[in-house]
Amino acid sequence: SRHNDYACFKLNDNTYSNDGWIPLDFRVPETVKLAGDAAMATGAFPVGLRSREVNRKSKYINDNPFLKKVTELNPVEGEEHESLNVDGGVINNEPFDRVRDVLKELTGQHESNDYNSYNKFTSTQIMIDPFPSEPPEYKHSDRLFQVVGSTLTALINQSRIKQENLVAAADSDCAGQYLIAPSRDVPQLKGGGEKAEMGAKAIACGAFGGFSGFLNKEFRIHDYFLGRANCEKFLRDHFTVPADTTNLITEGYKNLTEAQKEAYYSKTNKIKKHLPIIPVIAPRKDKKYMPVFSSGSDWPVIRDKDIERFRPDMKDRVNDLIMNLADYNRMTWLLLRIGGFIVLNRKIAGVAMDMIKKSLVEHQLIKK
Numbered sequence: 001s002r003h004n005d006y007a008c009f010k011l012n013d014n015t016y017s018n019d020g021w022i023p024l025d026f027r028v029p030e031t032v033k034l035a036g037d038a039a040m041a042t043g044a045f046p047v048g049l050r051s052r053e054v055n056r057k058s059k060y061i062n063d064n065p066f067l068k069k070v071t072e073l074n075p076v077e078g079e080e081h082e083s084l085n086v087d088g089g090v091i092n093n094e095p096f097d098r099v100r101d102v103l104k105e106l107t108g109q110h111e112s113n114d115y116n117s118y119n120k121f122t123s124t125q126i127m128i129d130p131f132p133s134e135p136p137e138y139k140h141s142d143r144l145f146q147v148v149g150s151t152l153t154a155l156i157n158q159s160r161i162k163q164e165n166l167v168a169a170a171d172s173d174c175a176g177q178y179l180i181a182p183s184r185d186v187p188q189l190k191g192g193g194e195k196a197e198m199g200a201k202a203i204a205c206g207a208f209g210g211f212s213g214f215l216n217k218e219f220r221i222h223d224y225f226l227g228r229a230n231c232e233k234f235l236r237d238h239f240t241v242p243a244d245t246t247n248l249i250t251e252g253y254k255n256l257t258e259a260q261k262e263a264y265y266s267k268t269n270k271i272k273k274h275l276p277i278i279p280v281i282a283p284r285k286d287k288k289y290m291p292v293f294s295s296g297s298d299w300p301v302i303r304d305k306d307i308e309r310f311r312p313d314m315k316d317r318v319n320d321l322i323m324n325l326a327d328y329n330r331m332t333w334l335l336l337r338i339g340g341f342i343v344l345n346r347k348i349a350g351v352a353m354d355m356i357k358k359s360l361v362e363h364q365l366i367k368k
Helices: 029-042 058-062 065-071 096-107 144-160 163-170 204-210 217-237 248-253 258-262 304-308 311-323 330-362
Strands: 008-011 021-024 052-057 080-085 125-128 177-180 183-187 194-198 240-242 274-276
Touching: 008 029, 021 029, 029 052, 052 058, 058 065, 058 080, 065 096, 096 125, 177 217, 183 217, 204 217, 204 330, 217 274, 248 274, 304 330, 311 330
Parallel strands: 008 021, 125 177
Antiparallel strands: 052 080, 183 194, 240 274
């Protein structure tokens, strides 16, 4: 009835404290496997990736403080419990509240004015988000399958998004949350020039719902280097506090002259002077370092033929999905097998390939 599950781990520990935090000692194969299974489950996107089984002791669930509202009335029975999990991001993609609960216990700052105040905060959260809640393109249609698809999308987004957390993360006067997201000038394949992009279109792995990174290694390399450059920009200009705050963070700058401080001041906050929470000592560079790819530029581009090589694999995947939808009798199985081989697999795979190519074109990642 309540679809949320948490596997919480305590690093470099081998003693369980009856608090729901699983001791994770990398010398103990059993706990390493459990942590690996849980990590894989968080990325098991339905249909696209296989669901994952997670087997753990029932007490790890019953003692978990994040699950107490459920387990106090309906405890998991037996010594061990096996669950079948899909991607947690389908239901809760940004669990700010869970992190804040932990920080409250560690710091004792339970009042919102304390952990959101630049003068008083002793902890904060940084959300590293490659796809920061961009509004999807919506096409109005009352056709049955369009309505079903739109309803499912609405339910997922309703479960995923907590608007108040996003507002707080974007609020320059809120010290409790920060957001770092991709940003870069992307070369335009048609018409030339560059266009400033943020979020999914700024990264090469952002096409096709975030799965384009599987298509080409250069896409992943690009995003690693862009992430490093964006992180430096974030630390210099966004992960900051007002220079006049009374927080102890500014104590580290008190012996610097105003001229020396000038090198550290945020270039984004023009109205009020801000100082970095974590100073970057290296001098600023005029241009961020990015490698040159096979496209001849610092933006990776692939060709149509590089995508076409996936068509046979796509057909095989479609066939596996169709043949595993239900238990068929021999005649139905045979007819589906023949029909799939002749028409269905090729048709569905063709639609999927067209969708991938269309997304790559929109993200300036493919040349015909």
